Amino acid sequence: METMGSELVNWSRGQFALTAMYHFLFVPLTLGLSFIVAIMETIYVKTGDEKWKKITRFWMTLFAINFAIGVATGLIMEFEFGTNWSNYSWFVGDIFGAPLAVEGILAFFMESTFFAVMFFGWNKVSKGFHLLSTWLVAVGSNLSAFWILVANGWMQYPVGMAFNPDTVRNEMASFWDVALSPVAVAKFLHTIGSGYVIGALFVVAISAWFILKGRDVIEAKRSMVVGASFGLLVSIFLAVSGDESAYQVAQHQPVKLAAMEGLYKGEERAGIVAWGVLNPEKQIGDDRPEFLGDITIPYALSFLGYHDVDAFVPGLDDLVYGNPEYNIESATSKMVKGRIAVEALTAYKAAKKAGDDAGMAAANEKLQQYMPYFGYGYLDKPTDIVPPIAITFYSFHVMVGLGIWFIVLFLIVLYLLMANDITRFRKMLWLSLLSIPLGYIAAEAGWIVAEVGRQPWAIQDLMPVGIAATQIDAGNVQISFWLFAILFTALLIAEIKIMLRQIALGIHGGH
């Protein structure tokens, strides 16, 4: 295995990031809106009130516009593992492919089959079967999110596998360890939570616009009640699942956690930076201050990461250079072990070629012993284990800050809807409307934390991105990157324009 040129690796990463970020503009709304629409249709079926049918169909139309482009970008993501990350696909395909296939069998067919009933079946199937179909679309969407996040969770925290030197790949040893890994479960709950919040924000914001315009006010207020109630519940759920996600990161990806918090020197009773400006001059291992200015909540990081206010949270300096006092191994030491693993693999293959059984057994024993460090064998220098700090730090803080705002927003909107006349609070309605992009910014920021914070690893500790990519001239990927960028952007513009027009037509407009 050889490390590939940085130009190729960066373009390959760029293309995947581009696809993922476009995909995640559409998926969260699908996840959230599918449930909201299902709740609305349930109210319609329960009450028989035709207004609720109108409301359901209005939001369903917006759902469909968004859904189509989400499906398109999702297909590309699946195949890009093969087209741009072919070494990765072999090295871990035995584990990674399974959740994707299960996703196809269990989730996608459910989604796509009942999608057709949901849109075209109003006059073709019974009310009950139609409602069931709408719920199954929601369940299918979320089930598909589960399996893809199992796959992603495994990249962050590889479990349930063993390395086979004969096939030179990792092979699955326990399906349930992979599927129910605590990282995967936390990631799933947090990610669908973000989708639900975006769905709720979308409904609240567009309803606010109708109220501001004085159009379809009754339907808009009804939609807003559903959106804000759902939103308040799920935004609190999002905060709780975020806490669990951070805990998992602390346990399994301490370098990512340190980057998220801009923590260079580890400490006990570590605080969380509520607000801070990173010092751009700061380097790992030097004595410059970490921040130009910051406000810290004491003890919070120790508690968040380890559920213990006294716990020691390692900083980047500790993780790169080691800290014997807290039993933290240096990256250099891990790199030495990683090289032993890589050499043992080479020795195993040589012994196999020579028919030397004893040599194979000895090499394999050493390989298995040092396998947890395998990926470190391909790093050049200890600081390579550190992801881009500024982007990880700011993305994390933007995400958390916005998450808190959403709870406040839903709380106020719901209060005004229930206890007052929200139509008189125009500033609040405007704030609701302006919060739509904030939901997307928070969701994208979350992905940046997860994926940029994972660097340099494609698979945590096992495979750096430098050996995971497809061996191809970088120019090819450069061209395909721009083709994707142009196409996705054109389709995004189309989607937004269509969406805006459909909204402008109103809840009583055409479908």
Place this chain on the structure above:
Amino acid sequence: MFENLSLHELQIYWWIIISLLGGLFVFIMFVQGGQTLLNQLSDNETEKTMLVNSLGRKWELGFTTLVLFGGALFAAFPLFYATSFGGAYWVWLAILFTFIIQAVSYEYRTKADNFLGAKTYETFLAINGYLGTFLLGAAISTFFSGAAFVLDDNNFVSWSVSTRGLEALLVWQNYLLPFAMIFLVRIIGGMYFLNNIDHEPIRAKTRLMVKRNILMFLPFFLAFTAWVLLKDGYAYDPETLKVGLVPMKHLTNFVEMPAVGAMFVIGVVMVLVAVFNSVYRAKNCCIFTMGIGTVLTVMALLLNVGLNGTVFYPSVSDLQSSLTIVNSSGSHYTLMAMSYASLMVPFVLAYIAYVWYAMDRVKITEEEITSSGEHHY
């Protein structure tokens, strides 16, 4: 249950599933075929809208089958996934591009303010129909003609030519299957319309189209079949796994696996019977005969290329790098675990069939499409 099967038995089981999915995918490509017929089978916008709406209720199934096909290949034969998708980069990316533009076109085509205009989205559907089908056919054809890759001792792939898959278009035999597939999916698309749209002018044009396209399909299909059956095939020794060329390997496979041979013959006959009934006996129900025939034919071809010691993805750059179900599969554990997941497939097929029946019980009519109470594409 699956624990007791050997690795090789699981590899065979999964190749059978892949072959079935391949067959189902080609059948569901009637959506692509239909997309090439939107102008030909319509005399006015209403008729075109009827055609689009008929296909629009099924396009997702095709998309999903493609995704499952990819996922199942990734899980069951990851070395193929890594080798072909990463190697034949431009062929697969071009296929993906044609599917991206398909996905949005149904929903966006008639929507106000759709940025690119209805004609563009219709062109997207046509591109997906023609080019998507053609390229998929070319990609499958390389199962028989080979591809230019080398695997190193880590099983990491490098491609021997910089055209990254497009070189397949320099082999003339690789045009036979793509053209056969284009005409085939147009015929299946026509039969789907006959069954799904209750509108005589469209039905009359469709029967004529099927009649013409079967005449175009047959020469390409027969030429492809003759090429495959008579050419030297790539085979491996079950003991040493050494790959070599064997005269008329694929013909021998049909003889040595008579069930697969029979499946192929029955499939082709069913396709011809369906065409005959549609065109000469003016029946509208032939989509199912046609569908089963297509699935059986494609499945038999894929079983032929993967089983009985046959190489399913030959390397023309380094014969010993060629992929077989033995050297490219997932581990015993993964195949076993996935086999349990595959038990869900009949259940999935059952609810798809039920929904298809429930939704298509009432055929699409002009009244439905022109009424404002329904969601339309």
